[in-house]
Amino acid sequence: MNCLAVREHLPELAIGVLPEKEQAAVERHLQWCAGCRKEAADLGQAAATFAFALAPASVPRGLADRVVTRIRQAAGAPGSRRRMRAAAASTIAAMVAVAGLGWGAVMAGKADRFAERARVAEQQKSVALDQFRHVLANLGNIGTSLPGNETHFGQLAPTSTGRRGGGAVLQLVSPTMLDFVIVIVNGLDPTDTSALPYRVTLVNAVGDVLKAGRITRLDANGGAETFHQFQNRDLRGFTKVVVTDSSGEVVLRGTVDQSTGA
Amino acid sequence: MEGLLAGNEEAVRALYARFARPVFTLGLRLLGSAGAAEELTQDVFLTAWRKAARFDPGRGRLSTWLMTIAHNLAVDRLRRETGASRPTLIFVDEIPEIASGGEEEPLIERDVALRALTSLSDAERRLLARAYFGGLTAREIAESDGVPLGTVKTRLRTALIKVRRANQGKERP
Numbered sequence A: 001m002n003c004l005a006v007r008e009h010l011p012e013l014a015i016g017v018l019p020e021k022e023q024a025a026v027e028r029h030l031q032w033c034a035g036c037r038k039e040a041a042d043l044g045q046a047a048a049t050f051a052f053a054l055a056p057a058s059v060p061r062g063l064a065d066r067v068v069t070r071i072r073q074a075a076g077a078p079g080s081r082r083r084m085r086a087a088a089a090s091t092i093a094a095m096v097a098v099a100g101l102g103w104g105a106v107m108a109g110k111a112d113r114f115a116e117r118a119r120v121a122e123q124q125k126s127v128a129l130d131q132f133r134h135v136l137a138n139l140g141n142i143g144t145s146l147p148g149n150e151t152h153f154g155q156l157a158p159t160s161t162g163r164r165g166g167g168a169v170l171q172l173v174s175p176t177m178l179d180f181v182i183v184i185v186n187g188l189d190p191t192d193t194s195a196l197p198y199r200v201t202l203v204n205a206v207g208d209v210l211k212a213g214r215i216t217r218l219d220a221n222g223g224a225e226t227f228h229q230f231q232n233r234d235l236r237g238f239t240k241v242v243v244t245d246s247s248g249e250v251v252l253r254g255t256v257d258q259s260t261g262a
Numbered sequence B: 001m002e003g004l005l006a007g008n009e010e011a012v013r014a015l016y017a018r019f020a021r022p023v024f025t026l027g028l029r030l031l032g033s034a035g036a037a038e039e040l041t042q043d044v045f046l047t048a049w050r051k052a053a054r055f056d057p058g059r060g061r062l063s064t065w066l067m068t069i070a071h072n073l074a075v076d077r078l079r080r081e082t083g084a085s086r087p088t089l090i091f092v093d094e095i096p097e098i099a100s101g102g103e104e105e106p107l108i109e110r111d112v113a114l115r116a117l118t119s120l121s122d123a124e125r126r127l128l129a130r131a132y133f134g135g136l137t138a139r140e141i142a143e144s145d146g147v148p149l150g151t152v153k154t155r156l157r158t159a160l161i162k163v164r165r166a167n168q169g170k171e172r173p
Helices: A003-015 A020-032 A034-051 A063-076 A078-099 A114-137 A140-144 B009-031 B034-050 B062-080 B107-118 B122-132 B138-145 B149-167
Strands: A151-158 A166-172 A180-186 A198-203 A209-215 A224-229 A240-244 A250-256
Touching: A003 A020, A003 A034, A003 B122, A003 B149, A020 A034, A034 B009, A034 B062, A034 B107, A034 B122, A034 B149, A063 B009, A063 B034, A151 A240, A166 A250, A180 A198, A180 A209, A180 A240, A198 A224, B009 B034, B009 B062, B034 B062, B107 B149, B122 B138, B122 B149, B138 B149
Parallel strands: none
Antiparallel strands: A151 A166, A151 A250, A166 A180, A180 A224, A198 A209, A198 A240, A209 A224, A240 A250
């Protein structure tokens, strides 16, 4: 999409009504085009100002205290984080499963022959879908609230050191929600307990490293899932995903494509 | 913002004092009930705390950032709640000015908004209201009014530029 086409969409982007598909393309353009970014900021500022034109309503008494309390709870309550974790992980995993993305790759390495690998992948996918449907049924609207253009997908492949296994990565990179990453691995050696714990890290272009998960046990298929939600960290640019074993050797590596949605 | 990042209560209360009323008002007008507006207000300040690291003063004002979060959260909620009744929209210049309740208010932003509104024609104000407060896309408006899509987009852009010009030099950071 060139500047001319992008600028045609900027008024709707500023007002918050640009359809999702166009929004993803425009956002990609804005990442590198300073001129359009300036125009978008100007129009966004104008649109936001419009909200102040409403006749002011009376704010309920005590709301300030309730806001402060809620932020305190979010900052320190492990229970609330666990609930968010369960909801977000299930939802994202379901999106992956329903979209049929990369399950063959996720399961790669657990079977030698292609036919067997495909059969096992299909079987696992079917089981996972049943679990996800059950979880989603209890989540109400949460499953529909994650914008497709803010979720990004990548695959993990074995390195020459690891030589086995595979995986998939999903990131939420959002301006209005807590960013998170889910990593699913499979086909690692379940008998090699000395390799545990595996560590998942994210790396950006300038070499900044974020801890993104720790795997302390593998199932019988050498599989595991990690979830990490970042309280005050923007995952934009953290596209490289690395899985290391307990000795620090890189066993899986991959890249998340943040230029497109999952 | 450093205080907000650290979860400093004083910083949260300062941000609240400045923006709670416009955020709550936007929630009330878009979502139609005080309960939903209060939930939205809590969500907005919680999100602001969580996303404080992403705020870049070089790319926009604090008021823009916060009201964009509020608008996005409200529109998302409206879209999720099918069948939700749309509230009646009332603009500041259509009713008598309400006296301050003693709480610190963003008077400058309101003043700027009033100035911006007077720079628009009635048709432009209605158009912006249908998109911003009604959540209608340019295509939906074009189909509803029977006018070309390009015309609606041009009018939206013209109206926003007028608002922007009216704002210039009148805002605080």
